[in-house]
Amino acid sequence: MRSYARLTTVLLFALILSTACNPNARLFNDEFRNFTQGDVVPLTPGVDSGLVFVRLINETPSAVEFVVTAEKQVLITDEEGDAFVATSVETVRLLTIPVETANETGALFDCPVTRIGLGEDIDRPTTDAGIFVLDPAATQTDQGFGVPSNLAPLDSRAGNFGCGDTIVIRAITDQSAVGNVKIQSFLLPWATQPMEFLGPHTFNNVRIFLSEQTPEG
Amino acid sequence: MLAMQNSLAASLKSWQSLMLGGLAAACSVAALGCSTSVFNSEFVEIFDSSGTGALATVENATGHVPVIFVNRLRYSPQLVNYMARLNQERRLSGVGDSLVELSDLSPRCRLRVQVTFENGNVVEYEFVSGDGVFEFEPRDEDEIDLGIAPDPVDPNLTENTLTRTVSSCNVARVDIVGNAQVFMPVFIRTINVEVGDLAQQTRTLVTTDAPQFRAVLADEVDGDLNVTLLRNFGVREAPAPAQNLTCGSMVGIVLSGSVSVPFTPPEDDPQDTFISEQDLVPGFVDTDTRSAATIPGRYEFLVTVR
Numbered sequence: 182m183r184s185y186a187r188l189t190t191v192l193l194f195a196l197i198l199s200t201a202c203n204p205n206a207r208l209f210n211d212e213f214r215n216f217t218q219g220d221v222v223p224l225t226p227g228v229d230s231g232l233v234f235v236r237l238i239n240e241t242p243s244a245v246e247f248v249v250t251a252e253k254q255v256l257i258t259d260e261e262g263d264a265f266v267a268t269s270v271e272t273v274r275l276l277t278i279p280v281e282t283a284n285e286t287g288a289l290f291d292c293p294v295t296r297i298g299l300g301e302d303i304d305r306p307t308t309d310a311g312i313f314v315l316d317p318a319a320t321q322t323d324q325g326f327g328v329p330s331n332l333a334p335l336d337s338r339a340g341n342f343g344c345g346d347t348i349v350i351r352a353i354t355d356q357s358a359v360g361n362v363k364i365q366s367f368l369l370p371w372a373t374q375p376m377e378f379l380g381p382h383t384f385n386n387v388r389i390f391l392s393e394q395t396p397e398g
Numbered sequence: 399m400l401a402m403q404n405s406l407a408a409s410l411k412s413w414q415s416l417m418l419g420g421l422a423a424a425c426s427v428a429a430l431g432c433s434t435s436v437f438n439s440e441f442v443e444i445f446d447s448s449g450t451g452a453l454a455t456v457e458n459a460t461g462h463v464p465v466i467f468v469n470r471l472r473y474s475p476q477l478v479n480y481m482a483r484l485n486q487e488r489r490l491s492g493v494g495d496s497l498v499e500l501s502d503l504s505p506r507c508r509l510r511v512q513v514t515f516e517n518g519n520v521v522e523y524e525f526v527s528g529d530g531v532f533e534f535e536p537r538d539e540d541e542i543d544l545g546i547a548p549d550p551v552d553p554n555l556t557e558n559t560l561t562r563t564v565s566s567c568n569v570a571r572v573d574i575v576g577n578a579q580v581f582m583p584v585f586i587r588t589i590n591v592e593v594g595d596l597a598q599q600t601r602t603l604v605t606t607d608a609p610q611f612r613a614v615l616a617d618e619v620d621g622d623l624n625v626t627l628l629r630n631f632g633v634r635e636a637p638a639p640a641q642n643l644t645c646g647s648m649v650g651i652v653l654s655g656s657v658s659v660p661f662t663p664p665e666d667d668p669q670d671t672f673i674s675e676q677d678l679v680p681g682f683v684d685t686d687t688r689s690a691a692t693i694p695g696r697y698e699f700l701v702t703v704r
Contacts, residue, residue: 221461221645221646222462222567222645222646223461223646224459224462234564238456271559273558273559273560274560275563276521276522277521280519281515281519282515282516282517282519282565282567283513283515283519283520283521285565286521286564286565287464287563287564287565287566288563289466289564351456365456367455369458378646380461380645380646381644381646381647381704382646383461383462383464383646383647383648386647386648386704387466387648389704390466390648390702390704391468394470394650394652
């Protein structure tokens with residue numbers, strides 16, 4: 182009897198390992214599987230998509246608007262044909278609601294991106310508002326306060342992120358922080374993620390769609 | 399018999415404990431081997447008292463649904479010519495020293511999109527895209543006396559562009575809510591025409607609308623869906639909702655078309671002389687509802703899911 186039990190345990194052990202790590206096994210549902218392995222649909226754009234994904238998570242009890250700024254170096258040619266490098270800045274404001282799933286949002290930026298940070302001026306992370314926290318009791322969306330992110334901008338030249346990566350920015354409750362909100366940043370590099378997917382190639386589809394929308398397209 | 403029962407019970411007990419132990423071990427190894435966030439973030443935070451976030455983790459998403467807005471609007475050739483004249487007279491703002499040709503400018507537009515998650519929660523985004531070009535207020539005292547509207551100090555022109563958002567799974571549907579809006583960059587005059595006894599026309603300025611966002615409206619139809627008033631897009635071309643979305647799919651919304659406005663002779667038009675296209679101004683006669691209804695142009699929506 183004891184040998185049967187041992188055999189069953191070994192088989193069960195092998196089954197769990199194989200289904201957790203084998204890309205072809207489908208014991209677990211897709212959501213769980215993507216959560217652990219990321220091979221059902223992509224979690225990073227991947228370098229081929231030419232995009233950087235900034236994922237924003239609000240884990241506070243308030244609605245939070247994230248002010249995300251991406252800085253790029255662009256080559257400009259003036260009227261006399263002289264080329265010079267200029268800095269181009271793109272800022273987006275994205276609102277999150279403190280209810281499940283609506284508390285997450287994100288933005289996509291075209292590569293190459295030099296720096297990414299919170300706030301209109303990413304060089305002033307300790308003074309400029311990186312997020313806007315809405316008053317939970319507010320009836321108007323313009324009632325609230327700005328909170329500096331206190332996060333230095335992420336710099337691709339310093340290896341903080343690369344094209345195709347996912348940058349995660351999270352707002353959490355912290356009683357010791359100004360506004361009771363603390364901001365954290367994380368990185369999910371595309372190179373650590375699977376290359377093949379069972380489901381749609383989300384970000385490659387975005388790239389293909391965008392390339393089809395040129396005036397000539 | 400009793401000894402046999404005891405033996406069986408002991409065997410079952412050891413089998414159970416082995417099963418439980420094996421399960422726990424297998425789950426732990428599987429989680430450690432394949433997941434990037436084994437522990438919940440609060441637990442990890444205990445070990446991260448420095449506040450640097452170095453040890454903190456964040457859970458992977460189950461997938462994402464990007465919603466992409468593409469602005470493929472252009473100004474009509476007649477409007478481009480008129481704006482070129484304004485630019486020469488230094489009455490066009492937003493062009494700056496740009497080398498971009500006026501015809502290549504992207505008209506400013508905005509539309510609201512509602513993302514509905516499978517759990518019923520919703521979040522709304524306002525997509526904004528395009529250049530903030532607009533006609534200056536004429537500084538001429540006479541024109542001010544005529545009641546021409548003041549400068550369009552519209553904060554929406556300085557609003558940040560937003561064309562790409564990403565929602566986390568599971569998204570049930572994506573809808574365009576309300577009317578899309580297009581920024582009409584020039585003053586539009588409403589003119590009253592009175593015909594005298596000798597068929598001579600007297601044109602007077604009724605109102606002048608400052609540059610502003612204008613709603614893109616569907617054509618008016620009768621009960622049989624026959625068009626009774628042509629507005630900005632056909633009822634059959636109304637934007638469709640993107641529904642039954644799967645995790646990992648993307649939604650693309652394309653707004654294309656031409657920003658246009660009717661042109662009319664100005665109110666001080668001398669009736670006895672030939673009027674060229676150069677002399678026409680954006681506007682319409684107040685009884686001409688068909689021309690008024692076509693403002694701000696003709697458009698098409700395309701919603702795709704991939």
